[in-house]
Amino acid sequence: MPDQPTLPDPIRLPLTQLKRGDRAMVADASISAEDRAILRAMGLDETCQFTVCRVGSGGPCIIQVDATRLGLSPEFARRIMTRPCECPDATHCAVTAPESLPSGPSATDRA
């Protein structure tokens, strides 16, 4: 059986490295399971796209999920890895993404 072609790893960037106007999805987060559950309940899970409204300059990172704006402290936003989206017209990518953030131990938990 011929070898399957290896797909390149999707680009992953910390939330703080995105630019204003970028659309992205959450890929992973080095945060506790409790914080993960809060983010998921606030609507920020791996099934949704968000738009970056403000980032950098020492202030909070502001993103928009649907019509809701969420502000994240830069320290917290730095721990959230994102996957830039190539389908700018969609808000939810439920088909291509798992139902929720991974429930296994995060990088921080493992450390």
Added chain:
Amino acid sequence: MNEPRRTDPARDAGTYPASARIAMVGNPNVGKTSLFNRLCGVRAKTANFPGSTVEARVGTCRADGREFEFVDLPGVYAIDLELPESKLCRDCLAGRLEGCMPDALLVVLDATNLARGLRLFRSIAALGRPLIVALTMTDLARKRGLSVDAQRLAVVLGVPCVEANGRSGTGIDPLLGAIAAAREATPQLLAACLAPSWIDETVTAIVGGPNTIGTDSDRLTDRLDAAFTHPILGGMLFVLAMALVFFAIFRLAEVPMTLIEDGCAWLGSTVAALLPEGALSSLVVDGIIGGVAGTIVFLPQICLLFFLLALLEDTGYLARAAFVMDRIMCRFGLPGQAFVPLLSSHACALPGIMSTRLIPDPKDRLATILVAPFMSCSARVGVYVLLVTILFPNSGFFAGLAFAGCYALGAIAALVTAAIFRKTILRGHSRPMVLELPPYRLPNVRGALLSTYDRAVVFLKNAGTVILSICVVMWWLSAYPKSEMPEAAIVLEARAVEVEALDADEADALRTEASVLTARQQQEYSFAGRLGSALQPAFAPLGLDERLTVAVMTSFLAREVFRSTMTVLVGQGDSDDDTKVADELARATRPDGTKLFDPATSAGLLVFYVLALQCLPTLAVTARETGSWKWAALQFGWMSGVAYLLAFAAREAVLFFGVS
């Protein structure tokens, strides 16, 4: 074990009972409280349920001859989170609050963020309770170009669904009418909503798809967010906003505070004239009226603070400001939201502690409550002026510097204490600094007034129960046992009678001197005075003699008592002139001829008054807000200990440098 009360049998019979309890659940910022205010108005009160650090509001509403009791639960993103507000919702929905099961659940969904609301709905529907849905923010959703179809949502969810707006009042009557038709989610719906695509499909069916349409309002919001959350510009705007709030509080509260003071003084003198002189008159006038007046005089400041904060919160600004202050406060283990309560404590610790309800994380809130009384409140100003004037009688510059130093010392002590507590007794994971930023909008004055009324009622209840009891006990300690009139005072009175016909002024002076001697004897003879004498050895390292110890002990009731106690104990009549009183106290001597207020003792005393918790109403409010006297005791013990140690250090430092 007590089973929760169920009213389902009445429902099974096809009708609601005469009184039905409806629990309101929804995400934060969906307009749930506006809806509750519209339904219940002033017929609502804040309920602190036992064992819970968060609160719900309970109110009643009559419609079609039936009475509905609404419970406005705190906004939650999910009911299964390990957060206090989620736990309160779980307990209420499971009938564990006061053993009373809600008859129906009113789920409030935001049409502009239906996906998130449906996630919450899905978990609530699984509880198997009768449901009604209120769809809010439909006007905003339509502005964003979304189609909103409440009828279709009712069909999809299988429960009544009504468009309602708490701000404008539209949809309230249909909503009340729909309550009688509340029903449980069908097994088919419960099965269907578990599918991963259910939420997306439902959102598409009801509002025409996820909200991706940008508007002019989004661009304006972007600009305002950039300004309000900017580290420098945002900081300056925040300082300006707070300066305006506190200017308004001090300026506008002045007149009603004077009216309350004058009213209480009039009431005291009227009651004193009506009652025969004696223990009952003293209890009513000095203990009850005097004690409660000292607390309710702050009511105008409290009302103004909560009204202005409610307006600011409603505009959407406070959530942005929290991020600006978070950068500074997080170094001390406090969240950005702690800044407003700490700043409010400069006016009075009571509203400062009560406003910690803005802080979502319970440990952050507790830490803020515990350190808030370190901030120099307006009641301390009188003592600062007195001691600073004694310390620097001829140098306005150093007096000003010392005055500012008092404020700085209080603030530093608060922040350092917060950092210590967060690393020791309040150690643990804090909620991440992630906040929903509500849309900018004009504030709802009606909602702010209702919220202020609610806070005022809570404060007055506290003043009328716990604080009143404390005042009566403290009055008793300083009024009993009664001492005889000292012989010197009897002689002075007799001389006053002799000279009255010849020189009325001389007679008045003699009588004043006699009453000062009598008051001094009573102070020393009372339980509080005896306690002061007994504790004098403990305060000797701070340079306090018996008189100063008694003054410090009596000012644990309220620190402003220090001045009047000292003027009585040193033998001078009280006066409104600060400089005159300071001069007289500065001249007072100890039995060995040395100054009573020498620089070392005065500096130590000043530090003690900056840091000590000498305000019983503050302890009562801490106990109420934390739900336990344990925290009030810790606050009192910690602040007294820090005050004692630093006062000792300050005195020793002055002695070391040989300042005289």
